Amino acid sequence: MKKQKIVLIGNGMAGIRAVEEILKLAPNRFKITVFGSEPYPNYNRIQLSKVLQGDTEVADITLNTWEWYEENGILLYPGETVIEIDTDNQIVSTDKKRQVKYDKLIMATGSDPFMLPLPGIDKEGVTAFRNIKDCELMISASENYKKAVVIGGGLLGLEAARGLLNLGMQVDVVHLSDCLMERQLDKTAGKMLQKELENQGMNFLLEKQSAEITGLDRVEGLKFKDGEEVKADLVVMAVGIKPNVTLANESGIQVNRGIIVNDYLETTVPNVFAVGECAEHREMVYGLVAPLYQQGLEMAKRICGIDSEGYQGSVLSTQLKVSGVDVFSAGEINEDEDTKSVRVFDDWLGVYKKVLVKEGKITGAVLFGDTQDGTRLLSLINKKAAIEEYMDNARSEETGLDLIASMPDEEIICGCNGVTKCSIVEAINTQGLTTFEQVKGCTNASRSCGGCRSLVTDLLAYTVGDAFEQNQKESICGCTTLSKDEVIEEIKDKGLSHTREVMHVLGWKSEEGCSKCRPALNYYLGMLNPLEYKDEKESRYVNERLRANIQKDGTYGVVPRMYGGVTNSTDLRKIADVADKYDVKLIKVTGGQRIDLLGVKKEDLPSIWAELDMPSGAAYSKGLRTVKTCVGADFCRFGTSDSIGLGTKMEKKFEGMNAPHKVKMSVSACPRNCAEGGIKDVGVIGLDGEYEIYVGGNAGTHMRQADLLAKVKTEEEVIEMTAAFLQYYRETANYLDRTSVWVERLGIEHIQTYLSDEKMFKELNQRMDESLSIVQDGWKEVLESETMVRDLYQNVNIPAGSN
Amino acid sequence: MEQLLNRICVAKFDELPENLGRRVHVGEGNLEIAIFKLANGNIKAIENRCPHKGGVLSEGIVSGELVFCPMHDWKISTCDGKAQGPDIGCVKTYKVEVEDNDVYLLIEK
Numbered sequence: 001m002k003k004q005k006i007v008l009i010g011n012g013m014a015g016i017r018a019v020e021e022i023l024k025l026a027p028n029r030f031k032i033t034v035f036g037s038e039p040y041p042n043y044n045r046i047q048l049s050k051v052l053q054g055d056t057e058v059a060d061i062t063l064n065t066w067e068w069y070e071e072n073g074i075l076l077y078p079g080e081t082v083i084e085i086d087t088d089n090q091i092v093s094t095d096k097k098r099q100v101k102y103d104k105l106i107m108a109t110g111s112d113p114f115m116l117p118l119p120g121i122d123k124e125g126v127t128a129f130r131n132i133k134d135c136e137l138m139i140s141a142s143e144n145y146k147k148a149v150v151i152g153g154g155l156l157g158l159e160a161a162r163g164l165l166n167l168g169m170q171v172d173v174v175h176l177s178d179c180l181m182e183r184q185l186d187k188t189a190g191k192m193l194q195k196e197l198e199n200q201g202m203n204f205l206l207e208k209q210s211a212e213i214t215g216l217d218r219v220e221g222l223k224f225k226d227g228e229e230v231k232a233d234l235v236v237m238a239v240g241i242k243p244n245v246t247l248a249n250e251s252g253i254q255v256n257r258g259i260i261v262n263d264y265l266e267t268t269v270p271n272v273f274a275v276g277e278c279a280e281h282r283e284m285v286y287g288l289v290a291p292l293y294q295q296g297l298e299m300a301k302r303i304c305g306i307d308s309e310g311y312q313g314s315v316l317s318t319q320l321k322v323s324g325v326d327v328f329s330a331g332e333i334n335e336d337e338d339t340k341s342v343r344v345f346d347d348w349l350g351v352y353k354k355v356l357v358k359e360g361k362i363t364g365a366v367l368f369g370d371t372q373d374g375t376r377l378l379s380l381i382n383k384k385a386a387i388e389e390y391m392d393n394a395r396s397e398e399t400g401l402d403l404i405a406s407m408p409d410e411e412i413i414c415g416c417n418g419v420t421k422c423s424i425v426e427a428i429n430t431q432g433l434t435t436f437e438q439v440k441g442c443t444n445a446s447r448s449c450g451g452c453r454s455l456v457t458d459l460l461a462y463t464v465g466d467a468f469e470q471n472q473k474e475s476i477c478g479c480t481t482l483s484k485d486e487v488i489e490e491i492k493d494k495g496l497s498h499t500r501e502v503m504h505v506l507g508w509k510s511e512e513g514c515s516k517c518r519p520a521l522n523y524y525l526g527m528l529n530p531l532e533y534k535d536e537k538e539s540r541y542v543n544e545r546l547r548a549n550i551q552k553d554g555t556y557g558v559v560p561r562m563y564g565g566v567t568n569s570t571d572l573r574k575i576a577d578v579a580d581k582y583d584v585k586l587i588k589v590t591g592g593q594r595i596d597l598l599g600v601k602k603e604d605l606p607s608i609w610a611e612l613d614m615p616s617g618a619a620y621s622k623g624l625r626t627v628k629t630c631v632g633a634d635f636c637r638f639g640t641s642d643s644i645g646l647g648t649k650m651e652k653k654f655e656g657m658n659a660p661h662k663v664k665m666s667v668s669a670c671p672r673n674c675a676e677g678g679i680k681d682v683g684v685i686g687l688d689g690e691y692e693i694y695v696g697g698n699a700g701t702h703m704r705q706a707d708l709l710a711k712v713k714t715e716e717e718v719i720e721m722t723a724a725f726l727q728y729y730r731e732t733a734n735y736l737d738r739t740s741v742w743v744e745r746l747g748i749e750h751i752q753t754y755l756s757d758e759k760m761f762k763e764l765n766q767r768m769d770e771s772l773s774i775v776q777d778g779w780k781e782v783l784e785s786e787t788m789v790r791d792l793y794q795n796v797n798i799p800a801g802s803n
Numbered sequence: 804m805e806q807l808l809n810r811i812c813v814a815k816f817d818e819l820p821e822n823l824g825r826r827v828h829v830g831e832g833n834l835e836i837a838i839f840k841l842a843n844g845n846i847k848a849i850e851n852r853c854p855h856k857g858g859v860l861s862e863g864i865v866s867g868e869l870v871f872c873p874m875h876d877w878k879i880s881t882c883d884g885k886a887q888g889p890d891i892g893c894v895k896t897y898k899v900e901v902e903d904n905d906v907y908l909l910i911e912k
Contacts, residue, residue: 057856060855063888071873208832218853301819303893307874315891364888364908428887441888441889442888442889443889444889510840510867511866512822512842512865512866512867513866514864514866514871515863515866515871515876518864518866537820537823538820538821538822538864538865539824541864541873542862542863542873544860550859550862550873550874552856552874554858554859554862555855602826669863790818792823794825795824795826795827795828796813796814796826796827796828796838797827797909798811798813798827798828798910799830
């Protein structure tokens with residue numbers, strides 16, 4: 001039988017996804033030709049904002065390589081635009097005078113950015129944010145210019161603005177409404193978002209209507225209706241998109257806002273389909289990826305002659321891709337007379353959740369700060385679940401599995417990398433995966449923001465069934481099935497003494513382990529046997545191995561120790577001299593009250609340390625970093641204790657301590673807590689005649705308010721309690737778990753009970769002292785060893801033209 | 804076609820630490836090569852720039868024939884230069900010869 005000819009107009013995500021579905025359903029039945037105006041293979045347009053934000057590169061966002069087209073026998077004409085469709089004879093013609101006949105035509109022409117018709121719009125330096133070219137223009141503008149103005153405070157505008165900030169530009173965001181992303185967020189979430197982005201450095205001009213772009217050849221400013229004007233070297237227009245329907249319209253296909261299609265994505269003209277952003281289905285035009293993929297699947301079924309109920313429309317959901325901000329919304333977002341809502345609002349942690357309920361059914365959700373529930377809520381909204389199901393879900397794991405079971409195969413689990421339920425299930429089944437890490441490694445799911453981790457884990461549990469339980473003891477890494485506790489037991493039992501021995505005796509799958517287990521084993525061995533164990537430099541991450549913090553360009557940061565954050569003029573002079581002599585690129589005061597010298601070459605590190613002649617600040621270590629202190633009773637009019645004195649004592653005591661992860665401490669001299677003990681691993685607050693010790697706080701990725709561990713009377717007791725706490729953490733935490741995670745795992749009550757046993761308390765203190773007894777200054781150790789200087793810091797230089 | 808190669812002594816075999824990389828700068832340009840002595844005693848040389856974001860591979864953790872980039876943990880083979888799945892990319896590899904105790908790097912003229 002002769003192959004039927006499919007022609008696809010538009011080489012973007014929606015069209016190519018539809019082609020992939022067709023190839024899956026009916027391989028070899030069609031001869032497929034694709035026309036695309038952009039000179040690239042299909043790429044992930046959603047990730048453009050990540051390219052702009054510097055998180056990824058253009059090459060990394062390609063979805064289908066040139067080889068893919070070839071392997072599937074698809075004829076691709078990149079950089080070629082279809083300009084005419086003869087629907088009677090079923091022929092398309094292009095701008096390169098090519099004519100191709102079709103049996104089925106798919107229009108996936110996408111949409112164009114909407115450009116406000118302002119005077120001056122054609123000036124140099126005015127751009128949309130839609131394709132790779134726009135992205136490149138913005139990146140090159142950032143190299144020569146300072147000030148950018150983004151028009152539009154919606155999803156795209158904010159992602160563009162974040163990208164421009166990362167590129168080092170000053171950014172104003174102009175928005176017509178008084179609230180950001182008002183189509184996706186309610187007022188509360190919009191305001192929280194605004195505050196967060198202002199903290200990141202964005203400046204907002206709300207309720208402003210743009211009137212004119214000023215300047216000679218290049219843009220110099222933006223004028224508003226109210227007469228005000230701001231300076232601008234770059235104007236990015238991100239006010240919306242409009243479906244690209246020109247070609248369809250000219251070809252006699254019925255269009256409204258988009259190309260009108262029925263449930264099978266058929267247009268009003270026989271054998272012509274439309275899919276994606278250009279299509280209008282039941283008066284809705286979709287601009288997000290999930291609905292477009294659903295449309296593609298339904299259309300593919302129709303083209304391949306498979307019965308289905310067709311496309312039924314989608315509930316919209318949104319996730320903002322700006323680092324450090326978690327925002328999610330789906331379905332309805334604002335209450336009306338018929339809706340009720342369930343809300344959680346935690347101003348301290350910056351978390352806001354709202355679930356809208358109409359007649360008992362979930363109809364929409366807005367999440368800010370914690371978006372883990374996002375995918376689940378979307379799924380519940382899609383199946384019009386009762387609110388009880390969500391409320392119960394929050395407590396019961398089983399319903400989580402039910403939910404996974406009821407998800408359609410095409411549902412996207414990982415929004416960042418576009419990984420669907422069925423592709424994860426397939427990987428699990430065909431490659432016999434049993435752990436979350438393996439799934440992440442093989443499918444890319446959860447590799448970007450990690451927000452879908454719980455879903456992936458549920459899906460794994462659901463797919464492998466009983467086999468799941470036994471694997472959930474959380475093995476150290478993919479090289480072994482043993483958990484940390486089991487490995488530690490074996491090390492003690494069998495008296496194992498190096499990483500290679502551990503891996504060999506305990507049957508590691510790879511002979512030399514990986515970047516996860518090797519540093520972990522090195523730590524466990526050292527923690528169990530501090531006096532005998534010889535630390536393995538080659539099993540340390542780069543920063544710890546080189547005792548400096550690697551930067552993105554391969555240079556390093558140097559942070560000398562300043563006990564309690566106190567310095568003096570001699571040290572400052574030395575630091576200044578060294579900075580000049582070694583051409584330090586940036587001198588920065590850190591969050592832990594230290595000075596960081598950035599941009600140092602590796603080979604210069606030993607000489608800088610020698611000339612500084614100060615102890616290492618250990619800013620690179622998994623161990624004690626800093627003890628931050630407030631001014632305290634000597635100078636502060638509120639201070640009730642000597643915070644600097646105690647902080648310095650603690651820092652001198654625990655300096656050089658290794659731990660599963662970094663440990664930050666602080667001492668404040670009154671409840672105002674200027675040293676921010678609420679977000680430290682150990683935060684001490686000195687009151688009148690008493691000290692409070694808080695633990696397990698964290699301000700980073702796993703934000704957590706510290707718990708009160710104990711109240712004690714003297715400085716000595718503070719130090720003993722801290723030592724016992726930290727030693728217990730050192731002995732029982734998983735490598736790379738901060739105290740926040742560990743305290744949450746064990747529970748603060750458990751830790752308090754354990755430490756209240758006098759014998760345990762004493763022994764923990766003894767073991768801590770033992771491990772501290774062998775501590776050497778990180779820098780001195782290097783300077784005293786010629787081999788270390790040679791092995792770790794010397795480069796080889798081959799002069800040009802040598803032989 | 805036969806390529807003209809420079810043969811340059813870059814290290815003493817017994818002075819190269821096992822499973823640690825060493826950086827070699829070539830000429831005035833940006834070319835940097837990472838040399839590794841693997842646990843099996845083989846010496847490997849690859850371009851010192853991770854295909855992902857240019858991380859310095861010479862500072863990565865070495866396991867068998869793989870090196871883990873210190874920036875974002877990509878796994879690169881020191882033998883053929885290829886990134887391991889699911890990542891895609893490749894770095895250049897260079898020939899190395901060991902004679903007596905001298906390690907020679909072969910690079911194009």
